[in-house]
Amino acid sequence: MMVTSFVDAPYQIDDAGRERLAALQERLRTYNDRDLGPLRDELLALPFSNSPSDLGVFSNLWVYLKDWANGNEQELSHRYFSGVHEIKAWASQAGLREVAPIYSDHYYIIARLFNEAGFNQVYHRLEESKGIMFDEDVGFFSEALEGGDRFRLFCEVVERHLWDATYERPTPLGAALNAKSSEEINFHKLLPALRTEKLSLSYRSVIGFDFPIHVLSFGRE
Numbered sequence: 001m002m003v004t005s006f007v008d009a010p011y012q013i014d015d016a017g018r019e020r021l022a023a024l025q026e027r028l029r030t031y032n033d034r035d036l037g038p039l040r041d042e043l044l045a046l047p048f049s050n051s052p053s054d055l056g057v058f059s060n061l062w063v064y065l066k067d068w069a070n071g072n073e074q075e076l077s078h079r080y081f082s083g084v085h086e087i088k089a090w091a092s093q094a095g096l097r098e099v100a101p102i103y104s105d106h107y108y109i110i111a112r113l114f115n116e117a118g119f120n121q122v123y124h125r126l127e128e129s130k131g132i133m134f135d136e137d138v139g140f141f142s143e144a145l146e147g148g149d150r151f152r153l154f155c156e157v158v159e160r161h162l163w164d165a166t167y168e169r170p171t172p173l174g175a176a177l178n179a180k181s182s183e184e185i186n187f188h189k190l191l192p193a194l195r196t197e198k199l200s201l202s203y204r205s206v207i208g209f210d211f212p213i214h215v216l217s218f219g220r221e
């Protein structure tokens with residue numbers, strides 16, 4: 001028997017990191033105040049080094065914030081992206097051993113591309129107009145792609161932790177995650193009919209980073 005798993009597995013998180021991550025998950029899950037100011041202050045003040053555990057905590061926090069921003073309560077409550085070492089340990093406990101080398105790669109992730117509600121609004125408006133973007137709808141499209149309050153906070157927190165805007169360079173955390181600044185965001189892959197040159201968006205650049213993925217193969221003798 002052979003089991004092949006394609007997994008999003010960031011980095012090895014230590015016990016302190018798991019406790020910290022669980023507390024952050026619970027904070028987001030139970031935050032019901034319409035005033036996001038206190039939460040913003042907490043999230044921006046979080047310390048992150050470039051240790052493997054902190055990279056794992058941040059990568060998982062990114063996913064939690066994304067789900068929180070998009071109202072995905074079930075995913076927020078139950079998601080967890082383990083490190084490869086944990087997956088190997090679980091396989092070993094089940095009597096499985098590695099039967100092939102691990103293949104590793106990464107996603108390049110940009111927070112602003114995960115505006116689920118905004119993209120749905122834009123998609124349906126373009127569907128209604130048969131793919132035509134009327135001038136009078138430019139304001140609607142711009143507002144939708146900016147996202148709601150939660151989504152804008154998600155983007156701000158992620159980008160501030162990854163990128164030092166004062167010196168236009170990655171933070172130590174961002175450097176470890178290969179964070180990069182791009183002068184544009186390509187919405188056309190998701191919404192080919194969208195004429196982005198007409199939009200008025202508050203951001204002029206976007207920050208992306210690497211999120212590791214792996215293919216692991218296990219077998220039982």
